[in-house]
Amino acid sequence: MARSALLNHDLPRNLWAEAINTIVYIKNRLPHKALPNMTPYEALTSKKPFIGHLRSFGESIFIHIPVEVRSTGIELDARAIMGQFCGYENSDKI
Structure with a gap:
């Protein structure tokens, strides 16, 4: 299942642990x-x-960029960046 998850999205093999988790x-x-x-x-x-x-x-x-990290004074800068989903947190709080 992990191999299939990685190969279906052309993800690097070093993400195998995240795929299994x-x-x-x-x-x-x-x-x-x-x-x-x-x-x-x-x-x-x-x-x-x-x-x-x-x-x-x-x-x-889309991965949200916190206000504290964004450039100040520029309203049109990106508020998120593109990414790929690679797993869930180890917390029960959602």
Whole structure:
């Protein structure tokens, strides 16, 4: 799965760890036959997982540039840069 995620978006192979972490993150939020009517995440936390934030690994995204980092005095400068999605944070706070 990780190889497929990297090759489908022509991403460098040094992102293999991020690809595997993302796949594990997603698989833990999908139903599993060993857990009837439950996901691994739900079995661990006793809460239904929120999946509204899930994205495809490698898809194009916009990355917000914080106000503190932007150039001052120029209103028309970019407020975001283009990037590719390479994984989720290690936090439960979304």
